[in-house]
Structures are given as C-alpha cells and as structure tokens.
Amino acid sequence: MFQDYDSDSDPTRHPPRLAALRRELAARDLDGFLVPRADAHQGEYVADRDARLAWLTGFTGSAGFCIVAPDRAGVFIDGRYRVQVKAEVDTSTFTPVPWPEVKPAAWLRDALPEGGRIGYDPWLHTRAEIRILEQGLTGSGIALIAVEHNPVDAIWPDQPEPPAGAVRLWPDAVAGESAADKRARIAAGLRAAGQRAAVLTLPDSLSWLLNIRGADVPRNPVVQGFAIIEDNGHVAVFANPAKFDAEVRAALGNAVSVLPPEALIPALTNLSGPVRVDPASAPDQVFTLIESMNTPIAEGPDPVILPKAQKNPAEVAGMREAHLLDGAAATELLHWLDARAPQLDEQPLTEIDVAEKLEELRRARGILDISFDTIAATGPHAAIPHYHVSRASDLRILPGQVLLVDSGGQYAMGTTDITRTLPMGPVDAAVRRPYTRVLQGMIAVSRVQFPQGVAGCHIDALARAPLWSEGMDYDHGTGHGVGAGLSVHEGPVRISRISEIPLAPGMILSNEPGYYREGAFGIRIENLIVVEPREGADGRAMLGFETLTFAPIDRRLIDPALLSQDERDWLDAYHAEVWQKIAPLVTVEARDWLFLATRPLGGVA
Incomplete structure (x- = not known):
C-alpha cells in the first residue's frame, strides 16, 4: 500500500549536508560539483542508494540536478516542478533555477567568473x-x-546498499519473440553496420532483450545492470549474480554470461571495435574506458531502443488486456469517489485515502505493482503536474474542489497509465472552459490521421491548439512512450515539441494535455494510444492511433457549447466503447453508475 518516501525529509538536514559537501570539495581542490537526479543508467526512478539529489537538497522530482558552487547552489528544474521545488527545498540555501531556460554553462560562468574547477x-x-x-x-x-x-557518497554516512532484486522471466508468449531471436536480430543489425559489439546501459533495454524483469527500482520492473552484445549474438551481463537463480540462468542459455559488476571495466578495455555506444544515454566513463585503449567507437543510438519501442502484436494484445483490467479498477474508483463526494463534510477523505483505495482496487485485479507513485491531487496540489503526496503534504479533499488522479499499474501482461480529473461536488464555472479545451486537445490527438514520417513534434501542436486559442498552455510534453511490462516512461519516442523521431506502428504513447492554475486547480486527461496503420486516399499509407485506455471522462466539467459535432461524436463513441468493454468487469453498483456516466453528451444538463 501507500509508501511515504518523503517521511525522512526534514528540511533542516540539508544545509549541513551542503556545508559538508563543500568541505569535501575543498579537500579535493574542487570549487563545485554537479549532482544529477540520474543514476548510472539514466533512469527516471532511482534506487535509494542513488537518490543523491534528494538526499542533498530535499527535491524529490523525477528530473533535475543541482550545481554546487562556493557561494551558491542551484537546483535546476523544468516547468513540471516549479511549484514543487519551492515546497521541498530550503530556498535560503538552494536557489531554484528555471531549466532549460537557464543553461548550466551560463549559470556557472556567472557563479565562477574567474574560472574554477567543477567536479x-x-x-x-x-x-x-x-x-x-x-x-x-x-x-x-x-x-x-x-x-x-563521488564526494556525495563520501559524506553520506548511512547510504543504502545497492539494490539486489530477484530477476524473473518474462514469458515468450507475452513478449511475442524469444530472447534468442531478439539477440540474433540485434546482432544482425550490428554486422550490417560493420560493428563488432554494442554497449547497453539502459536497464529496460537489457530487460527487453533477454525477456527478463527485475525488482531493483521502485515501480519499474527492470534489471539494473550493463551489458555488451557482440555481433555473434553473445551477451555479457554485468550485474549482481545473486539476482539470477538457476531457472533464469537456464532460460538465458550458454550464449548469455552473467558477470559481477566489477568485471565491466576490464571488459570495456578489452573490446574489439568498432563498438556502438549511445552518447545520449551511456555514461561518459564508458566512452573514456573504451577510448583509453584506442578502440574505435561508432556513436549511435542504443540498438535495442527502437525495436523495443515498436511493440509486436503479442505485446499490443497484452497491453489491451491490461488496460481492460485497469479500466475496471479506474471505473470502480470513479464510482466510489462520486458516492463519497456528497459526504465530504461528515466523512473526511484525503489524497492518501484515494491513492490507497485505487491500489486496493488494482490489487484485486492482479497488479504486480503500481507503475508509478499515484498522483492524487486536490485543489492547489492538482496544479503541480508531478505532485507526490506524502504524510506531511496530504490534504483533505474539500467540497467543490477539483481532484486529479494520475496513476497506473504493472500487470502480468502490460503496463498502464491513466489520468482523470473530476469535480468533488459543484465546482467554480471557471474550471469548465479550460477543462473543455484540454479535452478538445486530447480528442484532436486521438482522432488524427497522418502520413508516415510524422514525428511527435508535429502532433504536439494539435493537443495545445485549443488551449492556445484561449492564451493558455502547459509546461510538459503531451505524451511519453510507454513500455510493455517495463518502464511507464520509455524512450525514445514522445509527443513533444522536441521529439523528431518518426512515429511507427506499434509505438505506445500517452496522450495527456493539461492546464494548471497555480494555487487553485489542475486539469489533465490521459489515455494511452498505440500507432496503427491506416489507408488514406489513393492508397496512400497513413498512420493513426488506437486508444487503449477505457474509463469514463467526466462530463460535468465540459462546456458542451465549445465542442464541435465531430468532437461530440468522438466522445459519445468513446463512452459507448467504455460501456461495452468495462461494464461486464465491474460490480452491479458501479455498472449502474457507469451507464449514466457514459450516456451520450446530449443528455448532459
């Protein structure tokens, strides 16, 4: 159930830690240091051992970094965390820095005008x-x-041990392809490119390639480790061998070697090149070690990342099945909340209550874990896009507030992510207009048809256009890639202004425009979608999206006068499909509620 990761965050602890770090830096003849959120695998979620940014500063967001200089320390955060950072860090000690508007190099030039040594x-x-x-x-x-x-590790007296979660097999029937076939496919690509090997540093790449899953980091069932795949298909995995039991080792076979982490450095310095290494995801040290032996490096994308992003029919089928189970759980929650709304004065309800209830409903449908920490945010907290509730921040839900619930599950056949925004009783009419504009953006992405070669940066504007017409916007991407039984945030594909990777069949993304009014309310509506082939005029090959998520979209916040007939038709058709797919999976009481929640929009008063 609910885990309070922030219960240890006493803001008075962080200034002494910063002072200790500065002393350590001075002893090493360094003027400053970079403290990233990332671990060696560039994961969004990190193990407790690698949570250096949170330990030093108190900031718990999933992206950002700190630069420590002699007389200042900047915590760099993007638009998702501008509100959250002010609540979590001691702003008399750490200065929030808007990023990427302020570049780290420009900040350092100002902090160290006479030059200096930054570790x-x-x-x-x-x-x-x-x-x-x-x-x-x-x-x-x-x-x-x-x-x-790392000097942070040197001053962290009770730093946790490295994770050692057990490795389990991911069934070939769900994967749609054996690990041997995947290895052969990737190896063939290396041979075609004239490359002898590739270094894999992303845990989800390693997990997908070998059809294994792990328990090293919260919420993401990946195996932490590095790997080298050779052009003959052999794979060397560098991870704690104790994580791999006899069954897993037997399934991996003789073509996969499991070696301890300390064997990685000798392996990197004994490679024959050219070796493919991804500069966008591999640690700088991996390059340095290979370069130290004058081994040729072929810089290029992780060879697994695009094959992993393009789900095969079995993976898409598993995701469809997971979303039916998840849609039933989400529907049960929405019914439960609707029943509780009139009683909020007499029977208090908090954000943590909502998160716990939803996890209970998902566990009844067989989740292995939630896919990320549930965002259950009421009133002003909903205006924080990646708000994480803690015992200290937990708010009581008040009548008339807007409640935003963003959540997901890890099932035995796939991964889910869904957001719904709903009124807890009558709400201010000022919410209806931005809610409707957000809905229009979500519908526009859902309905779009586009030619091959179109990227996420082209789709992104469709989601924003209705908000732009009102002078509104949101400071996060419209959609992220989603793994099949892997990380809920999966690269490299996105629906974002900066994503230039062409969309291709089988890619699964979120579709989640939003609007946030600081201190008042937040709105986000999210479904997952999968790219599918379409046939255009004159036989032209086109692409479109199939919606995977099925749960009602609250219609009480809609201003119907703003919707076109096509938008009304889409919403009515979507709700008809929600009724058809989800009604058989929920209780009688929830089914009666769902019937009313999915009736045609024309029936809204």
Missing part, C-alpha cells in the same frame, strides 16, 4: 551531456574535472 561523476552523466557543458564553458577558464569517487 562531476563520469558514471552519472552522459557523454552528450558533458560535451554540451564543455562547449558552453569554452573560453570561461572553468574546467570540468571527472572524479574517481
């Missing part, structure tokens, strides 16, 4: 990241210094 852990930053920073610092006199031992 960084080369295992925690990608080669691309370091290159960009070096370019920005050209001519400044500021030197970037790779450190051998």
